[in-house]
Amino acid sequence: MKYVDVRGAVGLAHLFLRERVALGDRVVDATCGNGHDTLFLARLVGSLGKVWAFDVQEEALAKARALIGDAGCLPWVNLLQSGHERLAAHVDAPVQAVVFNLGYLPGSDKSRITRPETTLAALKQAEELLFPGGVIVVAVYTGHPGGGEEGIAVERWAASLPPQSFNVWCSRQINRPATVPYVIFAEKLAPGAQGM
């Protein structure tokens, strides 16, 4: 039996995305970093799909380009050196998923963190860009300076989404310290969809 435990926020986010993203889908990685999540998404959507990946750090994008290139997935990945607050300027079509892995890139400049104003701007654009049935998945980190405020801002945004239009979940590991990363999922409802 293949078994991988769901240890962290990224593991849980990936588990959910495996369920919701299929071959041929268009998706966004709003925080590309070194490209691990982007590569994960690129493999899910395959060569008939498309991934837009945003980051503000050139060095991170260079590493992502090498990682994704080595895996042979670059032809359907658009790596953008741009803040995700410009999401709608680059992504013009409805997408199945928009994924955020907030905070700073481990091993790099810890001052290059995601910030509430730009994260919220991107989340609001993501709401509009989603197909019905599409998902926004946010891994939230609160252990660094500024992370707590960003977490509160993201939770407020998520809690304000109308239940007629979105199912919204917040998932925390309650047997670990309160500062461990957690995940917020927002699923845009398709008209006439049946609940599980």
Ligand SMILES: C[S@@+](CC[C@H](N)C(=O)[O-])C[C@H]1O[C@@H](n2cnc3c(N)ncnc32)[C@H](O)[C@@H]1O
């Ligand atoms: C936790 S890291 C992402 C890790 C990445 N998903 C991976 O697999 O390696 C957060 C990233 O967000 C980026 N970032 C910060 N502000 C941003 C913004 N406004 N738009 C896009 N990316 C941003 C940082 O440069 C950093 O690389």
